[in-house]
Amino acid sequence: MNRNPRAKTLWGITDIIVIIVALVPVLWLASLSFKDPGTIADGSFLPHKWTLDNYRGIFQTSLFTRALVNSIGIALIATALAVVVGSMAAYAVARLRFPGKGLLIGAALLIAMFPPISLVSPLFNLWRQLGLFDTWPGLIIPYLTFSLPLTIYTLSAFFREIPWDLERAAKVDGATPIQAFLRVIAPLAAPGMVTTAILVFIFCWNDFVFAISLTSTLNSRTVPAAIAFFTGASQFQTPIGSIAAAGVVITIPIVIFVFIFQRRIVAGLTSGAVKG
């Protein structure tokens, strides 16, 4: 670490600039959500007339509340599945030598690089044939497809960091392979798993492309898609206030998530860097 005071100030200023650049749009959104519809376009950063009407409004429509339930359910299920399946796959990638391992890793990487938008029309047709259109699994499956490569990559990096001797010791101590994984390896990889889970959750939570094209009703429409269907009180009124309020509401779970697991995430993101 550089303790030089000049460097310190420079770093401090840079940090502040980055934080401002990142936070201004969020604050702008929050400010919009509290503005009265009449003053929404007044261009001032702070609302002149505070109101909670936008929030009341969105929670009164089933369009939003139902979408919120869909969003939470789909994101949680997809995350849980991705972490469970991904950690097993990552463990195999990190620890086992098996034919086709290089191919598997390459294929996973290939999928991660695939532009999601190119899959939308084929999936749309496929899902309608299979009856998966406008259902929870219809969204969970593509989310898994795109989050598993990430999961496998990050988790296998974590598993690789765990000394193999620990697993061997557990086996000699009388553990079955499953016990060795669950009682020794998994607890040590927990920071990695939490980090990965959050990344996957954010990905599913934020997705718009699949949500807008593979859903058609309240059945499975998630919040990002539902927001696009917001309407004003009359056709001449833009629903900017409601959209802003919905935006704030769906940001909150992520913020809470990150705050709770902040220390774990930091530990997770850096644990590979320094040999502890």
Add this chain to the structure above:
Amino acid sequence: MAEIVLDHVTKRFPDGTVPVNDANLTIADGEFMILVGPSGSGKSTCLNMIAGLEDVTEGEIRIGDRVVNQLAPKDRDIAMVFQTYALYPHMNVRENMAFSLKLARVDRAEIDRKVNQAAELLELTELLDRKPANLSGGQRQRVAMGRAIVRSPQAFLMDEPLSNLDAKLRVQMRTTVARLQNELGTTTVYVTHDQTEAMTLGDRVAVLRAGVIQQVGTPEELYQRPRNLFVAGFIGSPAMNFLPGTLEEGRLRTALGDVQLPAEMAAKVRQAGAGRDLIVGIRPENFEDAALVDGQRAEGRTFKATVDVLESLGADKYAYFRLQGARATAQELEELAADAGTGDAPGGSDQVVARLDPASRAREGQQLELWFDPGKLHLFNPANGAHLTL
């Protein structure tokens, strides 16, 4: 407690390398057996096969009366101490030691009793609630030992358990390990690359080279009667000196001068049918300052050499000198030098070392008359490394 038998055990990797080749070894019940050899000699692979962490390609491993080839490590009833200790970082010392008992569903009171007993034996009682991260190297090592002994297994397998400790602690732990094994009387297989550890700890020692067991015997046997050049060069510190020699009608010409071989030795060499060129081995302690030898002087030979370096260790003096044409060459010697890292060191192999009585008046750079007993010479066949006069 049980006997461990390796019956024609071979390990072959898919890429064709054979880390262990046709190993036969019987480790008696309660015996402390050391597997020693340079790195890559297959000693750890042997241990892993006994533990069940690696498959056996050919042959049979028996623990007690059971063939264990197909058994998972957990069903073999053995405990292992790893070089890295492999303590579970998320568990404290007590949990680390109790882990195997918990998996075996031993009841809680019994677990507590056994853990406390083992902790007392290893002086770990105060540390039971600490995490491994907060322990010193020596303490971690003791926890690893404790984790092995709480289970009262059939056998202990130790994979270089002391090599991560600093020198002083290693000597101390060496006695701890020896004492523990004596008290518990559990069959122990101990892998090390340190020949001092091998000599001091083992009831018997097996020397491995490139996957083949070279010789199995008590430390004295290996030291006094090494079966080949490799064992002779590996066991003993400082290592045995090797010089080229030529045998002509019972007279051995070496850089140490011409020696009339005792009749018995000469006969054995003839019997073995080796050529005239031999490798002569002599241990540093078989030299002495000629000025200090009186009684047996007539039985030995003397020669003069200039002392290159003199190391005074208090109880001993080591005199290093060079002799004309003293560089012996053989495959085994090159391997040993490579392992010790002296292969390309300047003046490594034509240097001869003698251990002298501290009363010796030898000085660096001065000529010294040295005495040795030709009966103590070891003669080897340079072609295959075999000892010719056993």
